[in-house]
Amino acid sequence: MMTKNQIMAKVLFSNNLVSERQIQEYWGKIDASHDLGELLLEAGILDQQTYAAVSQYVQDLEVKLKAAEEAKAAQTKQEQANPASSAFERPKAAAPKPAQKPAPTSKPAPVAEAPKTDAEKPLALEGNNPYGESTATSVQIEKVEGLEQTRIAPVAIASAEEELMADDKPVEEALPDRFEIESGEGSIAVPSQLTNENSLAEILAFARNYKATDVYLSATAPIAMRVCGSVHYVNENPFDASQLSKLLSEAKLGFADGYEPVVGVDFSKSFALAGAGRNRLTVTWNDTIPSLAIRVISAESIPLDKLYLPPFCADFLDLPHGLVLIAGPSGSGRSTTIGAFGEALSQKRFVLLESIEKPVERLLSNGNGMTVQKEVGLHAKSGVSALHDAVQAGAGVILFDHLETVDELWAALQASSAGALVFAVAAGNDVYGLLSRLLSAAADREDELAAALSDELKGVIVQHLIPVIDNQDQVLAVEALKVTFSIANLIRRRELIQLPSAIAAAKNLGLSLDDSLQNLVESGYIRGEDAWQRSLNRRRFAAYRPKK
Numbered sequence: 001m002m003t004k005n006q007i008m009a010k011v012l013f014s015n016n017l018v019s020e021r022q023i024q025e026y027w028g029k030i031d032a033s034h035d036l037g038e039l040l041l042e043a044g045i046l047d048q049q050t051y052a053a054v055s056q057y058v059q060d061l062e063v064k065l066k067a068a069e070e071a072k073a074a075q076t077k078q079e080q081a082n083p084a085s086s087a088f089e090r091p092k093a094a095a096p097k098p099a100q101k102p103a104p105t106s107k108p109a110p111v112a113e114a115p116k117t118d119a120e121k122p123l124a125l126e127g128n129n130p131y132g133e134s135t136a137t138s139v140q141i142e143k144v145e146g147l148e149q150t151r152i153a154p155v156a157i158a159s160a161e162e163e164l165m166a167d168d169k170p171v172e173e174a175l176p177d178r179f180e181i182e183s184g185e186g187s188i189a190v191p192s193q194l195t196n197e198n199s200l201a202e203i204l205a206f207a208r209n210y211k212a213t214d215v216y217l218s219a220t221a222p223i224a225m226r227v228c229g230s231v232h233y234v235n236e237n238p239f240d241a242s243q244l245s246k247l248l249s250e251a252k253l254g255f256a257d258g259y260e261p262v263v264g265v266d267f268s269k270s271f272a273l274a275g276a277g278r279n280r281l282t283v284t285w286n287d288t289i290p291s292l293a294i295r296v297i298s299a300e301s302i303p304l305d306k307l308y309l310p311p312f313c314a315d316f317l318d319l320p321h322g323l324v325l326i327a328g329p330s331g332s333g334r335s336t337t338i339g340a341f342g343e344a345l346s347q348k349r350f351v352l353l354e355s356i357e358k359p360v361e362r363l364l365s366n367g368n369g370m371t372v373q374k375e376v377g378l379h380a381k382s383g384v385s386a387l388h389d390a391v392q393a394g395a396g397v398i399l400f401d402h403l404e405t406v407d408e409l410w411a412a413l414q415a416s417s418a419g420a421l422v423f424a425v426a427a428g429n430d431v432y433g434l435l436s437r438l439l440s441a442a443a444d445r446e447d448e449l450a451a452a453l454s455d456e457l458k459g460v461i462v463q464h465l466i467p468v469i470d471n472q473d474q475v476l477a478v479e480a481l482k483v484t485f486s487i488a489n490l491i492r493r494r495e496l497i498q499l500p501s502a503i504a505a506a507k508n509l510g511l512s513l514d515d516s517l518q519n520l521v522e523s524g525y526i527r528g529e530d531a532w533q534r535s536l537n538r539r540r541f542a543a544y545r546p547k548k
Contacts (some may be wrong), residue, residue, distance in 0.1 A: 001025055004035060004058060004062060004197055005027075005030055005035055005036045005206075006025050007061055007062065008035065008036050008054060008058050009023050009027075009036060009053075011052065011058060012036075012040070014163055014247050014303065017046065017050065017054075017276050018045060018046075020517060021112055021258055022045060023036070024258070025040040025260055026043065028260065028262050028263060030088055030498060032370060033539075034472070037054055037055055037058075038358055044188070047358050056242075057151045066151060072399075074435070075175050080389045082439070083157045087491060093213040098544070108251045139528075149354075154496055160285075162395060168325070170194075170496045173377070184254070184273055184274065184275070184276055184277040184278045184279075185274070185275075185277075185297070185299075188201055188202065188274070188276065189202075189205075190202070190205045190206055190209045191205075193234075193235070194223055194234050194235050195235060196223075196237055196240075197353060198248040199247075199250060199518075200247045200251055200273065200276070201250070201273045201274070201275055201276040203223065203247075204273065204276035204277065204294065204296065205275060205276055206234070207225055207296050208276075210225070211227060211228075212225035212226060212229070212296060213226050213331070214226035214293065214295055214296065215292075215294040215296065216231070216290040216291075216292070216294075217247060217294070218238065218239065218244070218245065218291040218292070219238055219239055219241060219244060219286070219289050219291070220238055220291075221233070221238055221512030222234070222236055222237055223235045226331075227468045228468075228471050228474055229465065229474060230467070230471070230475060238310050241289045241500025244290050244291070244292065244478060245290065248261060248283065248290050248292065250273070251273075251281050252271075253271075254273045254279075255269055255271050256271075256272075256326045256377050256435060261283060263285065263339045264288070265285070266282075266283060266285060267282075267283055268280065268281065268282040268283075269281055269359050269379070270297070270359045270361055270375075276295045277296070277297065277299050278299065278361065278362065278363070279295060279296055279297055280284055280297060280359065280361055281293075281295065282294075282295075287448060293389075295361075297361045297362050298336070298362065299362070299363065301362070301364075302336055302340055303340065303344070304317075304340040304341060304344040307336075307337060307340060307476060308475075308476060309478060309480065310478060310480050310511045311508070312480075312508060312509050312510075313461060315457070315459075315482060316319075316341065316346065316423075316458065316459050316482075317341070317344055317345055317348055319458055320419075320421070321416055321417075321419050321420060321421050322421060322422070322456055322458035322459075323412055323413060323416045323422045323424065323453075323456045323457050323458060324341075324421075324423045324424070324457075324459045324460070324461070325424055325425075325426050325434065325457070325460045325461070326338050326341075326423060326424070326425050326426070326461045326463070327425070327427060327428035327429075327460070327461070327462045327463075328427075328428070328429070328464060328465075329427070329464065331462055331465065333462050333463060333465050333476065334401070334402070334463065335357075335361055335362070335401055335425065337461065337463065338399050338424075338425055339364055341357075341423050342364055342397060342399045342423065343364055343365055343366070345397050346365070346366035346369055346371065347368060347420070348368075348410065349369075350369045350393075351366075351368070351369045351396040351397050352369055352370050352372070352393070352394060352396050353366055353369060353371045353372070353395065353397045353398075353399070354371075354372045354373075354374065354390040354393065354395035354396075354399070355371065355372070355373045355398075355401070356374050356376065356378045356380070356383060356386040356387065356390065356398065356399065356400045356401070357373065357374070357376070357401045358375070358383070358401065358402065358404075359376075359377075359378070359421065360373050360374075361401075372393075372395070374475060377524055382396075383403075383404070383405070383408045383411070384405075384407050384408055384410075384411045387400065387408070387411040387412060387414075388414075389412070390415065390420070391420060396419075396420060396421065397420065397422075398412075398415055398423070399422075399424075400423070400424040400425065401425045402424065402425030402427070403404045403424050403425065403426045405441075406438075406441040406442055406449075409424075409438060409441075409449075410449075412424050413452045413453070413456050416456040417452075417455070417456060426438070429462065429464075430462055430479050430513055430536055431460050431479055431481060431499055431500075431503065432496055432497070432499045434460065435491065435496055435499070436496050438453070439453075439494060439496070447494075450491055450492055450493075451492055453491050453492075454488040454489070454491040454492035455488075457483050457488070457491065458482070458483050459479060459481065460480060460483070462478065462479040462480065462513065463476050463477070463478050463479075464476070464477045464478075464513070464534055466520070466531075466534065467526070467530065468525050468526060469524065469525065469526065469527055475520060475525050477513060477517050477520055477531075477534065478511060478513070478516050479503070479511065479512055479513035480510065480511050481499075481502075481506060481509065481510040482510065487502055488508075489498070490502060493495070500512065500536070508537060513536055514536055514537050514541075515536050516539075517531040517535055517541070518531070518541075527544075528541065528543070529544050529546050531544055532544040532546075
């Protein structure tokens with residue numbers, strides 16, 4: 001049975017007394033002493049007369065729903081107490097019907113059928129539905145005194161089967177069709193120094209000015225920013241709970257889908273504020289106090305040739321179809337690399353490019369075709385369904401950021417075999433570790449997955465971002481390979497332990513991480529200590545091991 005607040009939300013929304021956004025805004029504030037209507041009344045959205053009429057209407061509806069549930073329960077109990085007679089039992093003769101009076105000859109006056117209003121249709125809201133699942137009880141509600149003055153129409157509490165037939169698809173699969181991407185363009189004065197009184201837009205503008213990649217706001221430490229891989233504090237005092245809530249409310253204004261944060265529910269979303277650009281926000285809760293971790297998304301694309309990947313990686317742009325994996329630890333620039341490949345492909349050939357992200361980050365450009373950017377949870381129910389939809393839409397290039405389950409990997413392989421060129425982000429520190437983890441995730445289908453990877457995998461790039469010597473920038477160290485016939489056979493036979501030696505012997509078609517690190521040290525880009533920390537073979541860089 002639906003709760004009082006769920007029924008009230010349906011009544012208010014169906015009669016256009018409040019918007020979905022207003023319901024979502026106050027839904028999280030409901031407690032034992034305040035129902036939804038009282039909160040809207042205190043906020044001035046409802047007047048006293050409307051609230052009283054709605055309240056009475058909901059109360060009557062609760063009584064009818066409860067009575068219907070009790071009657072159904074009693075009927076079920078009676079059926080269990082008196083089971084049906086045996087099929088071999090002779091049926092009893094039916095009692096004779098009483099004589100009926102002849103029908104009157106005069107025709108009764110025709111009764112005009114009441115027009116059906118939109119409010120009488122089953123309620124279906126987009127996005128986060130605060131009203132819960134529909135009750136399976138259908139109850140006819142009579143006219144209630146006072147409702148005609150507030151224009152409240154009777155609300156049908158339809159059964160789940162009726163709603164399913166009306167929409168022709170399950171309610172839980174419904175996703176919002178509204179999504180407006182904001183760029184965050186504009187100008188804002190960059191403060192010379194930060195305090196806890198600065199707005200979120202000013203904090204982010206300050207971060208962009210000093211090329212910070214991440215901003216951390218919490219109640220346990222001052223404002224912290226990550227610059228060139230190192231975290232620095234930029235003020236002295238931690239935030240209090242009210243200041244953090246204020247900053248979260250400001251970020252909420254930049255959510256393109258109107259998402260309303262709920263206390264205790266962690267989430268990650270992209271947002272844009274004028275003058276502060278696009279950013280990715282991750283919120284974690286400590287009791288009722290939020291902590292904000294913000295990834296500053298670069299508005300400018302980096303050309304593929306400026307990433308200084310091994311030369312053979314450019315051959316991936318000429319692939320008609322296949323799967324290319326881009327891996328590395330978190331914060332290693334994987335999203336930047338996959339975006340660079342997508343934009344390079346769109347300049348090279350006319351293509352429908354579909355990007356599937358969690359969530360949408362930088363806005364991609366496409367000079368010779370069309371780009372569609374979808375967010376999992378907003379435009380698609382899951383990563384798997386998004387990949388299937390991209391194939392059905394005829395996307396020639398699919399960017400998937402990033403693989404989290406083996407089902408998503410299977411879907412990416414199926415998209416590749418269907419003729420799409422798929423670039424997918426994954427987690428891993430080297431090629432051997434990445435492929436080993438992917439195969440082990442398949443459990444009893446490991447042989448089948450190995451065969452599919454050997455057929456569809458065309459290349460792997462594993463990257464690490466390392467600060468340059470003067471700490472003014474970062475540079476990529478890369479382990480990469482172009483899958484040849486011999487490497488495909490190693491994958492098919494699951495002899496992955498031979499991959500490091502195969503990469504070293506691949507000459508112009510492979511580059512090991514240790515070779516990349518050695519090249520960067522010898523070129524004077526990075527310190528030997530950083531190379532030693534990230535190397536796979538520590539003995540090779542033993543001379544750079546830091547002394548205690």
